[in-house]
Amino acid sequence: MEQLDADILIVGGGLNGPCLALACAQAGMSSVVLDALPAVTRSDVGFDGRAYALALASVRMLRALGIWDEVGEFAQPILEIKASDGRAGEGAGPFFLHFDHAEIEEGPMGHMLEDRYLRRALLAAIEAEPLITHRASARVLSQDTSSLAAVTLEGGEVLRGRLLIGADGRRSGVAERAGIKRTGWGYGQTALVCAVNHELPHNGIAHQFFMPGGPLAILPLPGNQSSIVWSESEPRAGALARASDDDFMTALRPVFGSFLGDISLSGQRFSYPLTLSLAQGFVAE
Ligand SMILES: Cc1cc2nc3c(=O)[nH]c(=O)nc-3n(C[C@H](O)[C@H](O)[C@H](O)COP(=O)(O)OP(=O)(O)OC[C@H]3O[C@@H](n4cnc5c(N)ncnc54)[C@H](O)[C@@H]3O)c2cc1C
Structure with missing residues (x-):
């Protein structure tokens, strides 16, 4: 049987990828989080100016993932x-x-939280979790799900897992390669x-x-x-x-x-x- 790099391959280390990886780790599943950008770019204070209006359900989720303790003090109710x-x-x-x-x-009813705090806390949490391998500067170019799941990175390295998750943003290449259409x-x-x-x-x-x-x-x-x-x-x-x-x-x-x-x-x-x-x-x- 092929050697697996993790249970789950997650393409995208923005917001959804790390949240999912942390939730999977709580359930005992290992994952590799791959992101095309260097970690230092994603945690830069001037990254993209977003501030999130986090609804109560999102705050509950971040609390369950252990992230809220790190970011709550920077949030405005x-x-x-x-x-x-x-x-x-x-x-x-x-x-x-x-x-x-x-x-x-x-x-x-919600909290305002700047992206720079949330992104940095998520990156720190996935780095600290033994069941998660974070690979920055790792651009996924192709995927093969004919037998379990495999992705090929720029540079030719192939990683294997049981399940492939596309958390690679609104122009998701994973979804496109999987034939998922968009309106x-x-x-x-x-x-x-x-x-x-x-x-x-x-x-x-x-x-x-x-x-x-x-x-x-x-x-x-x-x-x-x-x-x-x-x-x-x-x-x-x-x-x-x-x-x-x-x-x-x-x-x-x-x-x-x-x-x-x-x-x-x-x-x-x-x-x-x-x-x-x-x-x-x-x-x-
Ligand atoms: C100005 C602004 C304000 C917003 N405000 C809110 C708000 O108030 N509340 C709210 O809920 N949402 C808000 N959003 C939306 C929110 O930012 C997105 O829904 C969220 O970032 C999506 O997260 P994601 O992890 O799916 O994708 P992203 O955060 O876009 O992350 C995708 C990641 O995938 C990586 N990637 C892409 N392709 C590859 C590849 N081939 N290989 C490896 N990695 C790859 C990218 O480098 C990126 O880091 C706002 C968005 C903007 C722009």
Whole structure:
């Protein structure tokens, strides 16, 4: 019988790959987590500017995996959510949908957590777990599932396991090679992502303004800081992405409004085209 490198081969060491590997380890199964990028790139503080709105179920999962103890202190509880109509130049309108954490029994409805903390904690956890082998800078080029599962890395090395998992992101090569088709389309919008400092406290309130060009999300981070996800039509978003930091903030201020006092940019800006990508299946032979 062929020598196996692990029970499970997991392609992708982003968020889902390490979470799955840790859960499998708790059940006594060994895995190899393969990621094309070097670990140092993935744990860099400026990696991609994401901050996650983690729903209660995600927090429960991270707690069960032993990750929450490492990241909880960096997370900002979301105590309220306000969704309102907004008009450029006026900020949020006077009427809004309101969700309050006091209406649910189990703690805050979610937490905001910056990607850099979550990614770093997951990488540290998989490095420390004896049942997990983490291979960074290991790009998977092909796979063979005709007998158990095998992947070939750039450079020619072949790894074998009983099961192959594709946790390699929304353009999953594993899924494509397995014949799993996708449905999807672009929304013609791009999300501009950054963090801002503000003069006044946010009090744990997340805001979503539905503007004519797309929604503006203002999501509380620890301290007087919020994560911004500003969706705009592609041409306008392109111009805003290319604008200088000063010009970008001049455009953002009237959309944001003045309810948190003056705002200033904190750190880098990022932009992500918004697309729907829905896999038609999740399992293949
Ligand atoms: C701005 C922004 C905000 C977001 N906010 C939220 C939020 O609030 N809440 C939420 O739940 N989600 C949010 N998301 C979505 C979330 O980031 C993704 O759903 C999540 O990262 C998917 O995790 P993943 O592990 O499947 O893929 P990824 O995190 O994309 O990781 C995939 C990994 O696979 C590796 N890889 C790819 N191809 C190969 C290959 N051939 N060989 C080896 N490795 C390979 C890549 O290097 C990468 O590290 C947000 C996304 C963005 C961009």
